[in-house]
Amino acid sequence: MDIIIDVKNLNAWYGEKQVLYNVSLQIPRYNITAIIGPSGCGKTTFLRCLNRLHELTPGNRVEGEIYFYGKNFKGNIYDSKVDPVEIRRHMGMVFQKPNPFPMLSVYDNVAIGLKINGIRDKKKIDEIVMDSLKKAYLLDEVKDALHKSGASLSGGQQQRLCIARAIAYNPEVILLDEPTSALDPVATSKIEQLLVELKREYTIVIVTHNMQQAARIADYTAFMYLGKLIEFAPTEELFETPKNELTERYITGKFG
Amino acid sequence: MRGDKIFLYILLFISALFVVIVFLLGFELYRGSSSIFDIFGFNFILSSTWDPVRGVFGIAPVILGSFLTCFIALILAIPVALLTSYFISELVPSRLKIYITSLVELLAAVPSVVYGLWGILVLVPFLRDNIYVPLQSAFYFLPGFGGAITGYGILTAGILLAIMILPTITSITKEAIELLPASIKEAAIALGAMRYQSARIIFTHIKLTIIAAIMLGFARAFGEAMAVAMVIGGSHLFPNSIFATGYTLPSLIVNEFTEATSPLHYSALIAAGFVLFVIALANIVVARLIIYRTTRFMRLAI
Numbered sequence: 021m022d023i024i025i026d027v028k029n030l031n032a033w034y035g036e037k038q039v040l041y042n043v044s045l046q047i048p049r050y051n052i053t054a055i056i057g058p059s060g061c062g063k064t065t066f067l068r069c070l071n072r073l074h075e076l077t078p079g080n081r082v083e084g085e086i087y088f089y090g091k092n093f094k095g096n097i098y099d100s101k102v103d104p105v106e107i108r109r110h111m112g113m114v115f116q117k118p119n120p121f122p123m124l125s126v127y128d129n130v131a132i133g134l135k136i137n138g139i140r141d142k143k144k145i146d147e148i149v150m151d152s153l154k155k156a157y158l159l160d161e162v163k164d165a166l167h168k169s170g171a172s173l174s175g176g177q178q179q180r181l182c183i184a185r186a187i188a189y190n191p192e193v194i195l196l197d198e199p200t201s202a203l204d205p206v207a208t209s210k211i212e213q214l215l216v217e218l219k220r221e222y223t224i225v226i227v228t229h230n231m232q233q234a235a236r237i238a239d240y241t242a243f244m245y246l247g248k249l250i251e252f253a254p255t256e257e258l259f260e261t262p263k264n265e266l267t268e269r270y271i272t273g274k275f276g
Numbered sequence: 277m278r279g280d281k282i283f284l285y286i287l288l289f290i291s292a293l294f295v296v297i298v299f300l301l302g303f304e305l306y307r308g309s310s311s312i313f314d315i316f317g318f319n320f321i322l323s324s325t326w327d328p329v330r331g332v333f334g335i336a337p338v339i340l341g342s343f344l345t346c347f348i349a350l351i352l353a354i355p356v357a358l359l360t361s362y363f364i365s366e367l368v369p370s371r372l373k374i375y376i377t378s379l380v381e382l383l384a385a386v387p388s389v390v391y392g393l394w395g396i397l398v399l400v401p402f403l404r405d406n407i408y409v410p411l412q413s414a415f416y417f418l419p420g421f422g423g424a425i426t427g428y429g430i431l432t433a434g435i436l437l438a439i440m441i442l443p444t445i446t447s448i449t450k451e452a453i454e455l456l457p458a459s460i461k462e463a464a465i466a467l468g469a470m471r472y473q474s475a476r477i478i479f480t481h482i483k484l485t486i487i488a489a490i491m492l493g494f495a496r497a498f499g500e501a502m503a504v505a506m507v508i509g510g511s512h513l514f515p516n517s518i519f520a521t522g523y524t525l526p527s528l529i530v531n532e533f534t535e536a537t538s539p540l541h542y543s544a545l546i547a548a549g550f551v552l553f554v555i556a557l558a559n560i561v562v563a564r565l566i567i568y569r570t571t572r573f574m575r576l577a578i
């Protein structure tokens with residue numbers, strides 16, 4: 021198996037409160053890995069450790085190692101010599117609530133990520149913006165509204181805009197935190213289709229509440245409970261022959 | 277129903293009261309200065325002769341002085357205020373933040389006469405000995421660097437005004453940064469933004485508040501009388517160097533009002549007040565236009 025992210029003994033705290041306990045997990049390249057588990061089990065926290073976002077809040081702390089084997093970076097992203105900004109540039113993130121920049125146009129919402137990542141050439145930016153919007157299945161819907169505010173789109177369009185923004189600067193991994201939880205079934209299925217499409221070029225890690233969603237699109241699924249990784253396996257295996265009793269109770273819906 | 281109607285009437289009455297007060301103020305100023313405008317017309321604004329003895333009055337250099345000091349104050353204060361507000365809201369640990377914020381608010385509340393005294397006692401001698409004199413000896417051959425150096429003058433007044441409006445702009449901007457949803461700041465950081473890049477994105481999103489803050493700073497600087505009168509040196513001539521003394525409209529009024537030598541002199545000072553009033557109103561209109569233009573994009577969004 022070709023591993024892109026290797027998490028070793030990850031622990032995380034909010035102030036004094038520990039919320040992740042010795043999580044170890046290997047994420048395969050060009051696959052969709054889903055993270056499921058009951059509310060409050062630490063899925064979001066785990067995802068935010070992968071691009072060093074968790075530590076931004078004063079008081080928060082992370083221990084352990086995460087090895088990232090990217091094209092231009094190989095090593096432990098929590099090494100003291102590593103610049104978190106560089107790590108974030110190898111990863112794109114899509115948040116639970118769509119968060120386009122409201123004061124920027126649809127076009128600039130995507131272009132800004134390119135400018136941040138050092139692309140200056142106007143023609144190239146133009147090309148990539150259009151391409152990313154197309155990849156996110158959004159271009160047809162917004163091609164006459166490129167210069168309207170990013171906040172003027174519908175919720176589902178905003179989330180696809182955020183996906184376009186996250187893939188535009190060509191990261192290797194895309195982290196998604198319940199990207200469809202605020203959307204209707206039509207928008208949800210569009211985004212699911214899109215993710216399956218995207219895994220040819222990107223590695224995808226998606227947090228989801230929705231087990232059917234994990235079953236539909238994920239190649240691998242991790243089940244977390246109370247800050248611990250309980251089981252990690254190919255999706256079919258996890259859903260059909262769970263090895264852990266907790267996993268079984270959770271996926272059969274017999275959870276307190 | 278009935279309650280709503282009464283509430284509406286009260287609101288209407290209060291708004292009308294504001295309009296009436298502004299109108300009366302303008303009218304009173306105009307009446308007090310009508311003899312000046314009857315005699316000099318627009319020359320009052322365009323001419324640079326101010327000679328109470330001969331009874332000739334023109335305030336062009338004073339108007340220029342008003343705009344120059346405000347311009348200097350804004351140029352100096354805006355970048356410092358933006359950087360300070362970003363520093364306080366994003367970089368200072370939360371335990372220290374309360375103290376720094378209170379300090380900034382305290383600075384905003386210091387009476388202007390105190391700033392004026394500090395200007396005379398500290399700023400004027402400091403600028404004269406450490407900045408102006410070395411500057412002149414380095415660039416004496418360039419135009420605009422000649423003339424006597426007293427430490428008092430338009431530049432000094434501008435610098436003092438910058439210090440005075442700094443806390444106002446800073447605390448409003450800081451408030452806006454802190455109110456900006458964390459999701460927007462995180463979106464920028466997750467894209468791999470460096471600190472200055474996310475600062476730029478943050479400032480883009482609070483543009484309107486920044487404009488409002490600058491407008492408020494301008495209004496305070498433009499209307500400031502006491503502190504400016506204490507350090508500007510008092511002169512009715514056009515400035516001939518960066519060290520020149522001068523006047524602003526409010527500082528002219530405080531300086532000469534108590535010793536006005538004739539009814540016409542008195543009237544000229546009221547006329548200066550009228551000009552000040554009109555420019556202040558214009559400032560509000562211009563600011564409204566800027567805000568309208570900036571928000572048009574946002575309204576298109578809806």
Ligand SMILES: Nc1ncnc2c1ncn2[C@@H]1O[C@H](COP(=O)(O)OP(=O)(O)OP(=O)(O)O)[C@@H](O)[C@H]1O
Pocket residue numbers: 034037039057058059060061062063064065066229
């Ligand atoms: N800002 C915070 N400060 C303190 N504790 C927090 C904070 N955010 C989350 N926690 C705690 O950390 C634990 C894990 O939270 P996290 O958001 O990672 O859960 P989650 O699995 O994403 O939940 P959900 O499915 O509801 O989004 C929870 O017990 C939560 O109470």
Ligand SMILES: [Mg+2]
Pocket residue numbers: 063064065197
């Ligand atoms: Mg969550």
